Amino acid sequence: MNVKGVGIGFRRDISDFILSLEGKNKPSFVELAPENWMNIGGEWKKTLHQIAEKYPITCHGLSLSIGSPDEPDWEFLKQIKKFIKETPVQLYSEHLSFSKCDNAHLYELLPIPFREDAVKHIVNRINQVQDFLEMQLVIENVSYYTPVAAEMKEEEFISQIVQESNCGLLLDINNVFVNSFNHKYNPKDFIASLPLDNVKYIHMAGHEQVAPDLIIDTHGQPIVNDVFELYNWTINYLKPVPVLLERDFNFEDKDQIMSEINQLKKISNLVWKKEYVA
Amino acid sequence: MLLKKETYQIQQQFAEYCRNNTNASISGADQVRIQKYRDLVFTIVEDALQSAYPITHFVLQEEKWLQFVCDFFSLHPSAEPMLWKMPKQLYLFAVKNNYGDKINCPFLSDLLLFEWKEIEIEWMEDEEILFSEFSFLKNNLETIPVWNPDYEIIQLSYPVHLNQFENIENKKGNYFILIFRNRETNKSHFLELSPLLAYIIQTTHEESISITKALNTAIKQHNIDANLASNLKNGLDEFCKKMIQEKFLLGFN
Numbered sequence: 001m002n003v004k005g006v007g008i009g010f011r012r013d014i015s016d017f018i019l020s021l022e023g024k025n026k027p028s029f030v031e032l033a034p035e036n037w038m039n040i041g042g043e044w045k046k047t048l049h050q051i052a053e054k055y056p057i058t059c060h061g062l063s064l065s066i067g068s069p070d071e072p073d074w075e076f077l078k079q080i081k082k083f084i085k086e087t088p089v090q091l092y093s094e095h096l097s098f099s100k101c102d103n104a105h106l107y108e109l110l111p112i113p114f115r116e117d118a119v120k121h122i123v124n125r126i127n128q129v130q131d132f133l134e135m136q137l138v139i140e141n142v143s144y145y146t147p148v149a150a151e152m153k154e155e156e157f158i159s160q161i162v163q164e165s166n167c168g169l170l171l172d173i174n175n176v177f178v179n180s181f182n183h184k185y186n187p188k189d190f191i192a193s194l195p196l197d198n199v200k201y202i203h204m205a206g207h208e209q210v211a212p213d214l215i216i217d218t219h220g221q222p223i224v225n226d227v228f229e230l231y232n233w234t235i236n237y238l239k240p241v242p243v244l245l246e247r248d249f250n251f252e253d254k255d256q257i258m259s260e261i262n263q264l265k266k267i268s269n270l271v272w273k274k275e276y277v278a
Numbered sequence: 279m280l281l282k283k284e285t286y287q288i289q290q291q292f293a294e295y296c297r298n299n300t301n302a303s304i305s306g307a308d309q310v311r312i313q314k315y316r317d318l319v320f321t322i323v324e325d326a327l328q329s330a331y332p333i334t335h336f337v338l339q340e341e342k343w344l345q346f347v348c349d350f351f352s353l354h355p356s357a358e359p360m361l362w363k364m365p366k367q368l369y370l371f372a373v374k375n376n377y378g379d380k381i382n383c384p385f386l387s388d389l390l391l392f393e394w395k396e397i398e399i400e401w402m403e404d405e406e407i408l409f410s411e412f413s414f415l416k417n418n419l420e421t422i423p424v425w426n427p428d429y430e431i432i433q434l435s436y437p438v439h440l441n442q443f444e445n446i447e448n449k450k451g452n453y454f455i456l457i458f459r460n461r462e463t464n465k466s467h468f469l470e471l472s473p474l475l476a477y478i479i480q481t482t483h484e485e486s487i488s489i490t491k492a493l494n495t496a497i498k499q500h501n502i503d504a505n506l507a508s509n510l511k512n513g514l515d516e517f518c519k520k521m522i523q524e525k526f527l528l529g530f531n
Contacts, residue, residue: 035359035360035361035362036360036361036362038360039360039403040401040402040403041401041402041403041404041405041428042400042401042402042404042428042459042464043400043464043465044401045403045404046464062361063359063360063361067289068289069279069281069285069286069289069290073359076359098289098293100293100359101289101290101292101293101294102290102293102355103355103357104293104297104355104356104357105356105357105358105359105364106293106296106297106319107319107322107323107326107361107364108296108315108318108319108322110289110292110293110296110315112289113285113288113289113306115282115285117280117281117282117285118281118285120280120281121279121280121281121285124280145308145311145312145314145315146307146308146311146312146314147306147307147308148288148289148292148304148305148306148307148312149285149288149304149305149306149307150306214311214314216314
């Protein structure tokens with residue numbers, strides 16, 4: 001099964017709903033966090049088998065901590081590799097952030113200092129991971145609320161890492177929007193400066209404005225029109241890639257979630273024509 | 279290492295701040311917005327722990343619970359990459375630091391263990407059944423029982439499984455609790471066992487021997503008299519019938 005079209009994040013709260021979708025309403029693929037689904041048995045293992053029979057699967061990891069000063073966790077990577085092979089997983093992406101330091105996990109995505117030495121360190125780690133997994137890693141631009149000891153621009157930091165490691169880029173359009181608002185830059189200029197040939201995957205999500213000058217990337221709200229507009233603009237500069245709707249909570253209004261998927265399909269069809277979305 | 283010492287130290291400081299909530303002065307960061315990270319990190323950890331330990335949270339009540347979580351998160355580095363498994367670290371922290379004694383809650387470690395095991399058993403990888411063929415047709419005590427392999431027997435000092443905490447400090451003893459996952463419903467169940475039953479289940483499972491053989495070993499080891507031994511055998515027969523109903527005993531080989 002190849003991954004293309006518009007998919008949805010697979011969360012336990014909506015597993016029955018996603019498994020019940022058929023025909024036009026059926027997303028093209030689902031994405032799951034491997035950390036929540038590997039090394040398990042019982043009911044959820046059965047659900048994983050059901051979902052793997054019905055949909056192509058992409059994985060979006062949470063704990064690789066590619067920007068960590070620590071050594072890669074090889075035991076964890078061994079488990080990831082096994083999970084990717086067994087499920088099977090078509091694409092494995094992770095965050096350009098760190099979530100672990102001094103062997104202590106923080107379970108949140110912390111921004112890495114945008115610095116030359118961090119670029120070198122991360123390129124080396126991505127190469128190690130790609131060699132070990134025997135597949136390309138796809139790295140996501142993350143949202144962040146403050147830069148930390150930055151010595152270069154965020155877009156230079158991302159571009160250098162992607163180009164030097166030849167990894168894929170997961171372009172999270174909502175994250176670009178959130179960051180452009182929080183750090184006062186032009187999101188289109190930002191996107192235009194990225195290595196767009198390396199984009200292998202797109203994420204779309206909702207966010208919440210919590211202060212006049214601060215937006216939090218929650219994945220709990222509908223996608224705002226400005227982010228849809230940015231998506232429409234961006235994909236004109238990209239080859240067709242799979243697009244994912246990320247929603248982590250607030251699942252009550254299923255019609256609204258479906259309408260977001262349909263909206264993404266509609267925009268993708270218009271821009272990418274029939275070569276992409278059914 | 280390709281990372282400069284200075285960059286490493288900044289990341290270290292940032293991570294430490296998120297864990298300890300002290301010294302927010304991170305080089306080159308917005309001193310107000312950096313607090314968002316501490317909030318986000320702590321909320322994720324506290325939510326995961328509260329979901330895993332609802333009874334402990336209820337028993338300790340908010341103030342003690344939050345202090346417990348703060349102490350755990352700042353003092354105990356969690357090397358667990360999977361968030362759903364992270365709550366086990368709270369139990370390990372409590373045991374290592376005798377935390378229950380510190381907060382005058384001597385049954386704390388038992389309660390955490392009991393709550394954690396229910397999750398662990400429900401989520402554990404499916405164990406293979408040792409025997410390819412088994413049935414209920416054979417003499418149940420003379421042949422090897424085939425137990426549902428998705429189980430664990432834990433030993434507690436306080437009867438936290440009864441969910442009655444008033445004067446529980448006065449009920450210190452040895453409590454053996456069987457926790458298993460029903461293979462049809464995939465839910466975990468628990469049952470208090472006598473020490474003899476705990477021994478019989480473990481021995482028959484680990485050594486692949488019959489219940490009678492395991493019982494005879496116990497009788498010899500503890501010099502149990504003939505009348506009591508006969509009663510025990512009858513009791514085991516009843517226990518097996520009950521365990522078949524509960525889907526813990528799958529059959530006999």
